[in-house]
Amino acid sequence: MKKHLKLIISLSAATIVGIGTYLYACADGGWYYLYNSVFSPEVTVNKTSYTPLYLEGENLFYGDYDTDSQGNLSSSDLDDWKQYLGKDFWAEGIQYFMYNNDALADIRKYNDATDKSSVRLSHHTPKTQSARLTNFFALLDIARNNESITNNTESAWDYEKRNVQYTQNSQIEKAEKLYQKAVANKDTFFANRMWLQVMRLKFYSANRSAVIAFFEQTQAGQPKNSLYYRALHYVAGAYKSQKNYAKANALLATLFSEVPKLRKAVTFEYRALTDSETEKIAAPLSKAEQCALWAMQGYYSKEEVAIQKILHIDPKSPHIDFLLTRYINRIEGVVNKFGDLYQDQPLANVNAYHQYTHKVATQDFKTDWLLQTAREGKVSNPYLWNVAAGYVSMFRNEATTAKEFLKKADAVAKNEKQKVQVRIIDVMNDVTALQQITATDEERLTKKVEWMWQSALLKESEYKSALRSRYAFDLVRNYLSALYNAQKNLVMSEITCPKDGFYENNNHSAAIEKFLLKTNKTPWEVFWTKEYRFTLGEIYESRAIYAFYKDDLDKAIAEMKKIPLESRQVYDEQAEKMVSKQLKLSESSLPANPFNGFIQDCHDCEHAKKRSPYTKISFLQKVKEMEEKLAKGEDMYNNALLLGNAFYSASYFGNSRAFYYNDILGETGGFFVNAQNMTMLLNMTHAKKYYQIAQQHASTDEQRAKIAYMLAKVERNEFYNKQYYSEGKIYGVSPWENEIAFKDWQGFKELRKYPHTQYYKDVIRECGYFRKVIGNR
Incomplete structure (x- = not known):
């Protein structure tokens, strides 16, 4: 978790409403959901303030679970105080007293001193005295003495422990006096800072609603700077604590619109209501605020409804973009399941594939409006709309239409990554448009597929390049393999997409060998041979x-x-x-x-x-x-x-398990055995056969004792195979589930005939199971 700075002087209110609960709202998700995604909001939108609002399958917000709720405001706060204090105090001292825990004692010492010029602090003793420096320490006295209440971020992993404390009236009164004094002295900077401190203390008091009245009485005299919106954030929190969600949501819409750094925080605090309730809240708001309100509503409900509402209000609103990427990501999350090794749903039939994708993109998700909007082009991000429309058209089996949209997107792409995004979908569209594959198709696709596999950007990790492509590669492989399989071309079906168990058939193996040794391959065959997973x-x-x-x-x-x-x-x-x-x-x-x-x-x-x-x-x-x-x-x-x-x-x-380690078998080490190999690799038939031959030819009791024990081990393994491993319990026998680890095997019974042998004594010493059998008799 990222470490929160303690922004004592002017707290961003991102944890105001939730009182830290945002930290609890996260899940331990991974990046698996990205496997099924090809549409990259990081590329198609790429605006930092919207990044947390991209769709993520596991967590409430995209990328991580920490709010970073202070909005990186510490730097601007520090700069403001540097400018205000000027030569009266140096930068290191300002930063120390604002953010260092060790500074608290010195802050109290300075404020308690009657003669400020004679006070000596442990760190950064001021060399001069001024009214502004006195103001600085006076505000610190208020802010830092209450930070255990106002900056209390509960443990993200302890849901139960919550020590709720409230600010005291004496502290609020003290702050209000400093605010009034600053107003009287016409010190606008200090007055503005103390005004926020009063707001802050009232919000964290037992009477949270008091912050609303104070804001209404005083806000007209405040500049519309970052402190104003932080104060507005407190007001929104107070309304939410009253369950007055209409007023809270309206204020959060203002913050969403005006303060990009707070979009993640205010979206978390937004209370989703019905669309009709949202319509009523939106009515008196400005167009920008209406768009922001619907953007947050769409985050929690139906993106397509919110997008169309915003299009009606202001088709150029930038909030549309992140909602559209969420909508497309949601569609592809349903469509893109073929060839997904994790879900184990192979693409076996191209007709079934097209029926499914068409149903999703036309019935499960109504997308006519999306294509129409893209055609009209009255949007702020034509690239995004055209690439989205091209992608959806591919799902609708409208390959020609998809081509047209993708061509428009490529023409307005702003950078190389945006062009690559278009080309990925274009390759997918070209491949999935095929109902059968001919030599002409192979020749036409060779360059495109080669580009996709060799693209430097796509070879980078998705974390680094921001381009999502893993599923695209697998879809191309699986779709081509399904086409070849339908045409009875088992060699190219395997070469394009290798399958477990293929080489168990000797004829299959011979056919692939012949193909790999072929000297007159076409460029298409050369490419897939190079990309084939296995070697001769x-x-x-x-x-x-x-x-x-x-x-x-x-x-x-x-x-x-x-x-x-x-x-x-x-x-x-x-x-x-x-x-x-x-x-x-x-x-x-x-x-x-x-x-x-x-x-x-x-x-x-x-x-x-x-x-x-x-x-x-x-x-x-x-x-x-x-x-x-x-x-x-x-x-x-x-x-x-x-x-x-x-x-x-x-x-x-x-x-010597290493003997069977082989990539085609899928055995490369480890404790487990692939299901298709279990019968072969756990089989004791040949070992048992030769041990029994040895038993028949044993000539001494030492030999008979040894072979009896070897057959006992075989018998144990056969029991495990039948009792446990055949059920998939390859991890072993669990005594906690009362599973049987051993029996009095026939081999043990035979071994007991030879107690006079050294081998018997060795087994007694080394085999605990045999000792238990002997002890239980």
């Missing part, structure tokens, strides 16, 4: 992985051998950064020896040894070698045991 090396590696888990070692090794040298980003431990290196994925080292089988599955322990001699391909070759020996009947127990360990280690439960 990753394709071959995925095939090898799939083949291994089918126990097809010949195919697995053959595919691993195809993997070429490729440039990869890897972490350099010595340089402590990511670096680019040429390497083969098949040569990636496994973090532990996959042929070792331990009592505990402690991956970190095994990885810490860093003695694994195996890469992915050498691991496969060793498994192949052992299977051949097993087929020949050589050393059956040991070879079968090591093969069981190998398949166990390469499963989710083992020490």
Whole structure:
């Protein structure tokens, strides 16, 4: 949270009405809602005072939850006092006494001193004396002695604790005397400051309404400066505390119109009423105030109603702009859900897409009036209206009309970002206008799509560039993929938008390989090949992985051998950064020896040894070698045991999960397994098969004890798979939910036949589950 400066001398009233409650009105939202947005108010409006009023999906205000309610007024207050005091006091001293907590004692000491010339302060003792300096310290005495009441910003995270205090009548009377004296002395600057202090003290008194009468009696003699509007803010707060929302809203409209820095604060304080009530409040107001009133009303109700009201009053009103961006953002928030990975609603059918977007942009949101207003052009921001109309026309499936509006917007764009905003929507419009895609379409779109992917502005983060584009990229990909899929072109459907599970089909994999190796690609195909998520090396590696888990070692090794040298980003431990290196994925080292089988599955322990001699391909070759020996009947127990360990280690439960790390599978580390891979990676079939072969050929009790325990681990994993992991509980077993962590597995029962063996004793020492089973018998 931004730290509030204590503006003692002239408090901005942004927290007046809410008494700090604004800070409580925020939510812990993120920037996810921006994913679905392509229409950027930061670009189309780009006026600081309206920025907090842009639409945000989670929070009441856009961007952050802190009011910054003082409106950055400290600088102007400080400058005013510097000018007033002139050579009587230096700038550092003025700032110190106005804002430093340590100054309170010195302020009291100075004001209590009978002889000001002899007083000595701990910091910044004045070198001269003057009436203006005396006024300065007198006002500080009032302001700073009451700031615990008037500047009390409650903890934003503690909704319950609120220590309400009121200013005392003696303080109000003291301030009023200083105000009257300044008026009599014709010191307009000091009188104006003390007038605001009286307003401030009355507002925070037990009789808050007293501020209204005082303002009405004295406001005519005050200049219409920033202090006047701060005082008016107190009056609005007093009316709101009386629940006189009509008068409060009218005054807030004046503040919204006249003080841009307070637009966020007064919008927060505005009490939304019915449209008919708002009409009555607006009637006696000036046109500017009417527009401001409807702007705040539109913020909380229907933007399109407020926009049309303001257009009728003053079509050139600047308040229209932020409301229009909110309206467009609201529309796209409903429309732009296709291809959204978070909502998992893929764009599978272009006809269904167009039916949906048309319904939203013509029935759910009535937009004829918007297009008509843009055509008439009697607005203050023709760029905004034309780009908005072009975007909405795209949703309405009126691609030609969209083109016309976007062309007008581009012609009046004021900067590069505004032009880029137009081009993003233009590309989306061109792509979604297609009902099928031909070679001619591909040739026509190549340059446009290349621009979008290569635009320097769009490569910047959205925080930095202010351009929203993530959804635009995904929509183009998803729409093109849907077109190709409808035309049975599965290769281009995958190349434009990769899909989970595509490579599980060998025919799909072969088709993509053939396409990537193709030497006579069109410019369109060259572009999408460059942008394709996966490399040939990753394709071959995925095939090898799939083949291994089918126990097809010949195919697995053959595919691993195809993997070429490729440039990869890897972490350099010595340089402590990511670096680019040429390497083969098949040569990636496994973090532990996959042929070792331990009592505990402690991956970190095994990885810490860093003695694994195996890469992915050498691991496969060793498994192949052992299977051949097993087929020949050589050393059956040991070879079968090591093969069981190998398949166990390469499963989710083992020490060599890194074997199946592959971008196509979507497995790159971590505790979880993607749903489509769970059956393959959690499967114990091959490990169990080889352990059972070893069990059949065990010749000593030590061997029998060991293989019994290995089969107990397999049995445990199979139980977990069926009981928990199949339900998506890949995070593990929870004792707090009374979930079963272990049973007396058949392997445990078998192991108990060999209490005389050293392995049995090792298991007793290392396996707590087995100890509990023994202890419960």
